[in-house]
Amino acid sequence: MFVDKVKIKIRSGDGGNGCVSFHREKFVQAGGPDGGDGGRGGNVTFIASERMHTLMDFRYKRLFEAQNGADGNNGRRSGINGKDAVIIVPKGTIIRDASSDRIIADMFTPDTRLTVLKGGNGGFGNSHFATPTRQAPAFAKPGEKGFEMEVWLELKSIADLGLVGFPNVGKSTLLSVITSAKPKIANYHFTTLSPNRGIATYGGYSFTVADIPGLVEGASEGVGLGIDFLKHIERTRALLHVIDVSGSEGRDPLEDYDAIMKELEAYGKLKDKPMLVAANKTDICANGENLNRLREKLSAFGIKVFPISAATGQGIEELLKELVNLISALPPIEPFEVEEAYEPVLGENEFTVEKTKRGYEVSGSLIEKLIRSVNFGDNESLNYFHRCLRKYGIVDVLRAKGAKDGDTVILDDMEFDFTE
Numbered sequence: 001m002f003v004d005k006v007k008i009k010i011r012s013g014d015g016g017n018g019c020v021s022f023h024r025e026k027f028v029q030a031g032g033p034d035g036g037d038g039g040r041g042g043n044v045t046f047i048a049s050e051r052m053h054t055l056m057d058f059r060y061k062r063l064f065e066a067q068n069g070a071d072g073n074n075g076r077r078s079g080i081n082g083k084d085a086v087i088i089v090p091k092g093t094i095i096r097d098a099s100s101d102r103i104i105a106d107m108f109t110p111d112t113r114l115t116v117l118k119g120g121n122g123g124f125g126n127s128h129f130a131t132p133t134r135q136a137p138a139f140a141k142p143g144e145k146g147f148e149m150e151v152w153l154e155l156k157s158i159a160d161l162g163l164v165g166f167p168n169v170g171k172s173t174l175l176s177v178i179t180s181a182k183p184k185i186a187n188y189h190f191t192t193l194s195p196n197r198g199i200a201t202y203g204g205y206s207f208t209v210a211d212i213p214g215l216v217e218g219a220s221e222g223v224g225l226g227i228d229f230l231k232h233i234e235r236t237r238a239l240l241h242v243i244d245v246s247g248s249e250g251r252d253p254l255e256d257y258d259a260i261m262k263e264l265e266a267y268g269k270l271k272d273k274p275m276l277v278a279a280n281k282t283d284i285c286a287n288g289e290n291l292n293r294l295r296e297k298l299s300a301f302g303i304k305v306f307p308i309s310a311a312t313g314q315g316i317e318e319l320l321k322e323l324v325n326l327i328s329a330l331p332p333i334e335p336f337e338v339e340e341a342y343e344p345v346l347g348e349n350e351f352t353v354e355k356t357k358r359g360y361e362v363s364g365s366l367i368e369k370l371i372r373s374v375n376f377g378d379n380e381s382l383n384y385f386h387r388c389l390r391k392y393g394i395v396d397v398l399r400a401k402g403a404k405d406g407d408t409v410i411l412d413d414m415e416f417d418f419t420e
């Protein structure tokens, strides 16, 4: 079955820990600190590919993890950076944050690269913490943790022209005639089960064509997987409605036209697209009656009907010419708007202080960052933490909000006594 929506889990790498080490050499006493930094954790990066057309591969692989950075080493040697997780998706894939359903990115342009999760930074080794008064720092920083999230990948193919119509009217045959695509063609309904694509060229102008499975009444409500199919022509610039005017299936072409238009209208997003009508299978029409009735009816709406035979090639050139005229005058398809620029790095030094029943709760990206980078089991690291609380103004704000010695201060899930 065609796969156009999957949920995957992505995880960027943790940063490696900084190293605590002191230089040792024969005949040299008490060498200085020489612990290297941890390596950076790998990122999770998406690439849009023009050659991939479904999300099939993601059915079997659902977890994508970047590598962790390696710990720092002695001799000021940094740990190796973790390898990125690179995820290749078909162009037109939309990435949504599964927890909020917001669009993070539209992988619209082929070969775009987008980093969705950054790896954690490596922790500094102890050689970073040497100062004139602290020549032998016995601590280093742990690496920052990576990030994890679930995302929906949703493929919304992009094509200049979408082919619509009842099953078996000859959509795939037409695609095979105007492009080099080789879709399955057969004399039964629902031969096409997933969208086919091709590139048509006429008079030096090229446009992409998407052929979808046949629509039936109720498609816009999901009958015959209709919604899944219609979704695939949302991102087209124009539609070509293919109608069988031979009456070979005992249906009336005028009723077919109305039925399909009703579905497009009910689905909503497609009803305002420019559309041409191709009256197919003219080679086996008993007479021109159906064609004339269709023409008459549609001319009242200002819609031109192109009689063709996908089987013999008759009328195809005129149709192509008109399609080029139509499409080349239309504006390009726009990518989906990103609803929230996803910012995986804790970039800003932000915090808020709120007085609650429990005490003074301090939160924000700065706090998360601090807590990630401090080793609470180590006195020197703890001192560093206290200095940071002062340096970033957290102590000032606490005081301004009325905190006094002995009051409880809550950072993340840790409680402290406030001391000046």
Ligand SMILES: Nc1nc2c(ncn2[C@@H]2O[C@H](COP(=O)(O)OP(=O)(O)OP(=O)(O)O)[C@@H](O)[C@H]2O)c(=O)[nH]1
Pocket (backbone or CB within 6 Å): 165, 166, 167, 168, 169, 170, 171, 172, 173, 174, 184, 185, 186, 187, 188, 189, 190, 191, 192, 193, 212, 213, 214, 215, 280, 281, 282, 283, 284, 308, 309, 310, 311, 312
């Ligand atoms: N005589 C004649 N037969 C045609 C013509 N176009 C298509 N056919 C035949 O009609 C049948 C259906 O063609 P397809 O191209 O598979 O139709 P489709 O609209 O893609 O059908 P679904 O994928 O099932 O929706 C096949 O047997 C084709 O050979 C035509 O112009 N004339």
Ligand SMILES: [Mg+2]
Pocket (backbone or CB within 6 Å): 171, 172, 173, 184, 191, 192, 212, 213, 214
């Ligand atoms: Mg088909």
